[in-house]
Amino acid sequence: MSSQHTLETADMLPRRRRDWLFGLGLTIVVIVVALAVVGPYIGPYDPTLTTPNVSVPPPSLAEVPGLFSAWISGTLEAPPHWMGTDASGFDVFSRVIAAPRTDLVIALVANGLSLVIGVFLGLIAGYYRNAATEFMMRVSDVMQSFPVFISAMVLVALAGRSTTNIVIALAFVYTPIYVRLTRAEVMSQKVRGFVEAARALGNTELNIAIRHVLPNSLTPALIQASVTIGFAILLTAGLSFVGAGVRPPTPEWGLMISTGANQIILGEWWPSVFPGIAISLTVFGFAVLGNALERRYDAS
């Protein structure tokens, strides 16, 4: 057993390094999750109220310490705009830290929705293979062959820009993935010995499906979910970028990049660059976590 274990985890990187990366990913995700809870309340400015200061650049690095101590000692009239303000006068920093509330919640809810629906349908389709479930799989195939981004865009744009519609659109494009993954896993699990053993012990089929097959078929879907959360954030931001996402002035990273995009060509980089860094790190953090989960699964 142990030697087998050794061989299959050969692809794993040495422990120390894995921990370093994993630690980084975990830190990012924890911060983002924390911001999703408190982000909208802790910024120096209300993330949805304009200030009279328009297009203020962020302080240079050299100015930051001085500003910081001035701010702490309370000699400033108003808190500094750490990341500048955008063309409407929004404080970029307050919006960047308020945005996880939007991005993460959309990604989590959409994923959760498609995970639950997908696993349920996948279990049925994998466990009971008949004409009805085969037809369901064909429908799922068709849904999966939709070009992801364009379908999401069409759905949101035609249904109307709202958080609910984005969630539905994301769930629509992700559900077939979970159906397929779960079905495949159910099909490979349901012929395993412990399932037959459960049958031999006198379990009903429903019991076997729910108590034995389902728990053992969840892993691929859960790993997929950890990866998909990151991609859902990207997709949400992308939708906002092309104008099929959340409504302004909701603090949302993609929307912020999009509103700043027109200015970047004129040299006003800060309204787009800071939220971009936030997305970049967040999705990376989720990718690291997803990857770690995947490896653990592969190893077992």
Added chain:
Amino acid sequence: MHREAAAVAERPETMAARTVLSVENLVVGYPVDGRMVKPVDGLSFKVHEREVVGLIGDAGSGKSTAALALLGLARPPGKILGGRVEFDGRDLLKLPEAEIRAIRGRDIGIIVQNPRSSLNPMLRIGKQIGYAYEAHNQASGTEVRRKVIEMLRMVGINDPESRAEAYAHELSGGMAQRALIAMALSSKPKLLIADEPTSGLDVTIQAQFLDEMWNTVQKTGSAILLITQELGTLANYCDRVLVLHEGRIVEDAPVRQFFANPQHPYSQQILKLQRERGHSLGLPPVEAGTRPLLATTDLRKTFAVRHTKKLIQAVDKVSLTIGRGETLGLVGESGSGKTTVGRCMLRLLEPSSGSVVFDGEDLVKLPPNDMRRYRSKLQIVFQDPFDSLNPRWSIRRILTEPLDLHTKLSTADKRRRAEELMDLVDLDRALLDRRPRGLGAGALQRINIARALACNPEFIVLDEPTSVLSPRARVGLIELLVRLQKELGISYLFISHDLTTVRYLCHKVSVMYLGQIVETGTVEQVFSKPRHPYSQALLSAHLFPDPTNRRVDSVIPAALEGEIPSPIDLPHGCYLASRCPHVVEACRATPQALEPLEGGQSVRCWRAVAGEIQAFGGAHA
């Protein structure tokens, strides 16, 4: 062929042969979670010229790691950490990369236990053998080609010209193993390392393959290091035995001496049954003449072939009876339908027709709900212990599941019962709160048995329960099964292809071939006087762990020829007709029936019934 070779070969143990390979204090390690795990830790031994050395050890004892390390290789990310591998006077571990590459394959050949995955799946077989040959020999394209064909022919491949064009996935396991041997021997190495070369092969092919390997090596004059878990292989082919335990050699003895008088406790454990000779296991006697506990009549099972109207005949009119406290062995090659019979008895597969009468009740006619209730009485233990326990459940939950289903015990009672069950199968109660993951095959199989026992069943189907176990665990499990039968009076249907185990464990035995039972009788009858040609072939191919009666020293009876017919288009007459050495024209025309002989033995062969076929008693019974 065999006799000739045997005569030519001189027994190296009798002379002071030159040392080919000398290993000293070899250490191989793998980094696991920052630590070095050392499956090979201080290995030392020697192999002499023309010698066949057997290396035996449990799974995980480091056998395969050691084999690779002899070539200076370790499976990444493993590393050879120290020691010497002296070959022809040079330490391989100190040679530069290019030189050691030249020695691999040319001076030391290796065949491994997973031949199909060891062949490049994307290249034709002939091409791969050619590359191996070219790597060590100067030859033109046509010469290489000729050599390839020659090698393939030498290892017993029919029609080598067309086989050379095949890909690995198009070959059977035995065929792929032969191709590997052709590659390993193409440069006439001085040493052949064979790492469990027959694992995964069927009994009849296994012996045939080992015969051919042994023969070929005799011709090329190589020495062999034969790594195995099978005592039978050791006894029949090796001159000397090395026992590998926890990364080092714990015993090094000539084969007869090893079997007669093992020194190390591990060796004594794995040889325990051999030395006690089965009888002393004390199989409980069966009361004769009582109503059988379970009887099947004309059990049939067919499977539809996808996209066609054809049917696969998996089980064909099988009638068996098993008495209380009795063990019936069901033997046959893979694909003979023995596993299907077991499943049909418990209605894990619905029989196509026939009856299964258990304690006076025909199970086949029971509605599903009633059948579910009956399941506490009839249980099954599967072949693969790793697969048959829900990996997400604790052992306790696994053991109490049948109690939840079939009893109204209180939680406390269930806990107590789970602990009892652990005691019953000799497992530590502390394991109850663990999950199956990380436990060894032997322990897992005991848990499977414990679960089967939970509701006090009267009958258990044992579907090759020992086949994936290491030698030591196998011994323990066999003892356990005998003890349980003695204590609880359970009946077993013991399905196996391992005749050695069947002999230890069974009262009666039935031999299956292509879904039919071809012979039934007591163990004594069938093993010492097999009447059906197929039974005879099976027994003669089986490698009994008896170094006093070595296969390489004796006359090998005619083996079966050709391939097993497809179970889709079965012949009209005797199913064995196409392969039987005793076939006459009438065999092909007449369907055969199972006819009783004297003494309760019965056989499905009109010639055997007519006494035209010698009861073959020369095997190792």
Added chain:
Amino acid sequence: MLFRYISKRFAVGLLQLIGLTIAVFFLIRLLPADPVSRLVGMNASPEAYAQAAKQLGVDRPLLAQLATYLGFQPEIAPGLLQGSLGVSWVTGTPVTAEIAAYLPVTLELVTLSFILALAVAVPIGMFGALNPGGKADKGVFVYSLFAGSQPEFWWGLLFVYLFFFTLGIAPAPLGRLSPMSSPPDVVTGFMTIDSLIAGQFDLFVEALHHLMLPVFTMAFILSGPIIKMVRQNMARALQSDFVLYANCAGLPKRRVAGYALRAAMAPSMTLIGILYGFMLSGAVLTESVFSLGGIGQYAINAVLNYDYPAIQAVVLVITAISLVVYLALDLIHAAIDPRIAF
């Protein structure tokens, strides 16, 4: 055998496309959008509205509209069966013609990005796999995870800021050529190829210059999954039994590396196919950053203008191309790996 396989795949793909067509048809009509008012625009009276609805045919029952779209009523308007994707509700031009103008832009962008990404990512991934656990491999691994999880539109903007605004070495993100150049005659629709056909080398260079940043952006994003895949497959191949055995048999190092590479590339084909399809649809973002008038921009326009025939056509065409690419890569896969049976 091969022919049967291909025709079977085509048949399955066709069924899938038909399913998709019908699904899209109903889906967009179920959504609460009103395409008619878009057309009558400002100052429209209800009379004009009804007139426009009639012109578009949206006053007819849905099933009748579907039948026309599919081509069962060629007397009303040609449909899919007649090879027509309908007429754009906005421009009045046949959608097929419009797609033919937009699609090559995207194909050129995506294909070049793939070529660049593969050219860079495959050696890097192999390098990582050949030196497992080393510092470089760690770097490669982290890079692949990072690049694979990035918002391409943001990187595009960043590149614009750096290379256009700050450094001035890239052209303005303004399309495929500078506004003053007149494009060569359209033959393939690929600006790079058409300029060469026309013999205008300066245009070719200009086209490449304009493609530089968008291709960079997409290749950067693409390189992540490709490196990860190559590294993983290569590492897996290097650990495979047959590579180990090839070493056991003393095969030359080059030959062993060849074994491993081939084994690593075969399973990569499927992912490359999926990535291609994904990029085809995801190119929307890059196109919009760099104002490349590709199929993605066409899709955005179609969506914003509620141009239903155009929306349907975009989804259909992208899916069809994806299916063809999958098939082609499966065929390559099968050519590399004989185990793949048709």
Added chain:
Amino acid sequence: MLKRNALLSAVAVATLAVTAAPAAAQQILVLAEDVPAGLDYDGPSAAIPASQQGMVTLMEPLVGYAAGPANEDGIGMPDFSKIEGRLVESWDYDPATLTWTLHLRKGVKGCDGATFDAKDVAYTFARAKSVSGAAPIGWFLSNVASIDGFTPAVFGDDPKAKELGDEVKIIDDYTVQIRQSEPNALFLPVLSIFGLLVYDKETMEKHATEKDPWSHDYANTQNAPGFGAYCLDKWSKNQEISYKANPDYYRGKPAIDKVTVRRVPQSSNRAVVLRTGQAQLASGLTPKEFDSLRTAKGVAVGGVTGNENLFVHMNFAAKPFDNPKVREAIAHAIPFEQIIKTGYFGQAHQWKGSVPSGYPGFKEAGQYSYDPEKAKALLAEAGYADGKGLEAFGDAFQLSYVAEKESTLGPIVNIIQSSLRAIGIPATLNPIPQTQYGDRQLVKGDLPFAVNDQEKPIGVDAGYAVQLFFVSKDKGGLNNMVNYSSQVVDDLWAKARIEPDAAKRTEMLGQIQDQLAADVAWLPVVEYKTQWAYSDKLKGMRWYPDNSVRYFDLSVQ
């Protein structure tokens, strides 16, 4: 230089064109948000400004406004008090019979060689009345001008109603008579609008088919044959359209021989390219971009306070906007100065009225000042102290705006939203696509609350604007998007519409505008400049009420 040019053009446009035309062939590159999607003004893309730009370039109106002096930015302005002939040389009006006699210009040649005459005029009106296109603009304008027979009856089942009767009569090759059904001062202004540009009948009929007798397909997808200053050269939709000068143009061959219009959808990109000097003219930039170009080398930015404005739309049919106190409260909560500064970089002024301030008949009315305290007080008076109770109206306070205009409107709606929240109004933002916006504004009329910067009455007359936007729907209000209904306004307009005396009419229009301001019919916010950025070598920019550029006016120095 600039000044001289403007003066010259004010005096004699034709002379300018001739004298300014240098020997070398001039060409310019124009960057636009879009190129024409179609060229048929009765076709599906008539509402799109880019398409209108194409139409006015290729075709010629019957009449137009005389050139006035240039404004402070050097942009030539029209003189709204003076309409002069274009394809019409002169006209007579008979008030008794309500008949206009148009004397047509002779020797006008189109791009395809056809000569302009009375048949072309009759064809144009006949086509308009046929309402065979997707968007019957021609009919609409004729109807607004009370031309006899152009009634909603044309949409009925009677085919006769769609045919041109004797209301448009050909007297001879160069004389046409048009009859009105009632006195209506809008007749001449309407004839200057792009929706009644004259088609070249001969060429149009060449491309007619049985299914499409009015050549809508041709006009929409190929070419709009008229008698304009330019001829279509090449047109690739969504990419580029180029025009070459019409050598036979009756006002002389244009100075610029070739005009290429390229579609560059992002305004920032248009700004960047213009800055590089590769293009000569860009329109539709955001105020911020115009502002940044003002200081750029080689680039001039010019603007006109013409007819573009921004107002807050509050729907009378949606609670609580039916409450005048709420409307007034909101009116006092708008920080006008901040909007002008942040949203328009100073290129706007507060709009104190309900029609463009430059239009004949405009009257200043409605002095809303930014006064949050007053707004709060008004809100309390309305019964919603500190906004309490307003949350019950939920979606009503979703401030809608056109999503495509995010880069211009974004800062403005953000400011409005923030200011409203400051007095307790739970405002949120709702960007919706242009299409949906149009649909809800026009057809459904159910946008409760919106910011609108795209209502520019193309009929240059306060009355036109009033009829378009403020008259009750059942009294003929055409685009009364806020469902405003006032007996006073309706009655006054009924009289003013047919009032032949200009002074009296202006008087009544003034009363209407006072009433509108009192009711906060719209909440006018700013009038902003229509701006262009162009090479400082490009001379002769003029503004027209349709906001399209006439390339004929331009020359490169």
